[in-house]
Amino acid sequence: MVKTIVLMLDAFRRDYITSRNTPFLYGLTRKYGLGQLKQHFGFKNTVGFYTGVHPRKLGLFTNYIYDKKIRAFPYSILLSPFPGKLKFHLINFFNHLQGNDMSYPSINMDYFKYFKLKQKKHFFQQDSIETLFSVFKRNEIGYLFYDFPFIIENGKSRIHYTFRNNDEARAKKFLKLINKHSFYYIHLTDLDSIGHKFGPKSSEIKRTLRKTDGLVKEILSNFDLEKDNILIWSDHGMVPINKIFDLQSKLPGFGKDYIYFLESTMARFWFFNKKIKKQVLSILEKHKDKGKILSKQDKKSLKIDFNNNLYGDEIFLLNSGTLLYPNFFNNVPVKGMHGYDLSDRNETTFLIINRKFRKQAKMEDLFPTLLQLMQLKFQSKIDGKSLFRK
Numbered sequence: 084m085v086k087t088i089v090l091m092l093d094a095f096r097r098d099y100i101t102s103r104n105t106p107f108l109y110g111l112t113r114k115y116g117l118g119q120l121k122q123h124f125g126f127k128n129t130v131g132f133y134t135g136v137h138p139r140k141l142g143l144f145t146n147y148i149y150d151k152k153i154r155a156f157p158y159s160i161l162l163s164p165f166p167g168k169l170k171f172h173l174i175n176f177f178n179h180l181q182g183n184d185m186s187y188p189s190i191n192m193d194y195f196k197y198f199k200l201k202q203k204k205h206f207f208q209q210d211s212i213e214t215l216f217s218v219f220k221r222n223e224i225g226y227l228f229y230d231f232p233f234i235i236e237n238g239k240s241r242i243h244y245t246f247r248n249n250d251e252a253r254a255k256k257f258l259k260l261i262n263k264h265s266f267y268y269i270h271l272t273d274l275d276s277i278g279h280k281f282g283p284k285s286s287e288i289k290r291t292l293r294k295t296d297g298l299v300k301e302i303l304s305n306f307d308l309e310k311d312n313i314l315i316w317s318d319h320g321m322v323p324i325n326k327i328f329d330l331q332s333k334l335p336g337f338g339k340d341y342i343y344f345l346e347s348t349m350a351r352f353w354f355f356n357k358k359i360k361k362q363v364l365s366i367l368e369k370h371k372d373k374g375k376i377l378s379k380q381d382k383k384s385l386k387i388d389f390n391n392n393l394y395g396d397e398i399f400l401l402n403s404g405t406l407l408y409p410n411f412f413n414n415v416p417v418k419g420m421h422g423y424d425l426s427d428r429n430e431t432t433f434l435i436i437n438r439k440f441r442k443q444a445k446m447e448d449l450f451p452t453l454l455q456l457m458q459l460k461f462q463s464k465i466d467g468k469s470l471f472r473k
């Protein structure tokens with residue numbers, strides 16, 4: 084039986100592959116070439132892989148939206164004694180029990196009640212659109228997705244608990260699970276957290292690259308590099324932070340006439356009257372050297388021109404390399420970030436397939452490419468194109 088293995092190496096920049104830091108991956112690129120993968124703008128980076136469509140088509144762009152409702156999380160009181168990160172582990176566990184395997188990214192709890200997730204369920208839990216999972220189901224392909232912390236096996240999921248929350252622990256667990264299936268997927272995540280914490284040029288990144296390269300080698304030793312199908316890719320790059328911008332201290336108080344969501348690369352605003360809108364826009368205007376208020380045309384070219392304001396009435400996007408801090412995610416300023424306007428080549432990521440393939444790719448091309456590799460067909464109208472055709 085021919086097996087298929089997909090390795091997703093989170094936040095792995097294309098230029099991370101070198102003979103010194105990643106000798107195994109480098110060897111693969113000598114043989115098959117190194118593809119250049121264009122990521123989606125925003126924070127829904129894997130949509131194209133799962134569906135073949137650009138996230139815009141599914142109304143997706145980033146995680147949290149505001150729908151004019153303020154809601155206390157049902158378990159808020161029970162959660163109050165726990166520290167922030169642990170609160171979110173518990174929230175995500177409750178969420179899993181309710182059949183929603185899309186984790187809430189951990190944010191400042193003070194703002195949590197204003198926002199909700201746009202995508203509530205993992206793609207394997209969605210029946211309304213065609214996904215890799217629905218194609219596998221239709222064709223009776225046995226699969227195992229290790230999309231940390233979820234282990235998804237033929238439509239059923241469970242959470243993998245580990246106190247050693249690192250890629251070695253994840254790979255070890257995954258290797259134990261390799262047996263009878265024909266499709267395998269593993270998501271390694273250390274490069275993302277290390278890239279944020281120490282920056283993409285740090286010695287910590289180099290060390291993590293060597294470790295990741297070793298894990299890729301170890302995982303692939305269970306597969307036949309000639310006969311099996313192998314796809315290795317990443318969801319986005321990592322930009323070094325060279326400037327920090329504190330916008331929050333310059334803004335009027337949150338909540339009464341307007342609200343905002345502070346991501347690390349952008350501030351999104353919802354205004355409740357014209358006066359406050361004018362006031363906030365004039366503040367943003369004064370900081371044109373740090374970023375820009377996205378025009379209609381900007382939104383169109385970034386593919387976030389939605390016909391609703393769930394993601395905000397206005398978005399202020401920072402220049403590549405400038406970190407918005409304070410923001411809702413970070414407790415300390417980070418040294419690496421992604422989610423800028425994609426003009427920076429540090430956001431470029433990579434792919435490798437153990438076949439002859441077109442080297443310029445978009446995220447949504449991965450879906451038809453993978454299915455062609457597995458000799459499976461999709462039925463829906465998609466945006467991506469297989470990398471095996473001209």
Ligand SMILES: [Zn+2]
Pocket residue numbers: 094275276279421
């Ligand atoms: Zn990240």
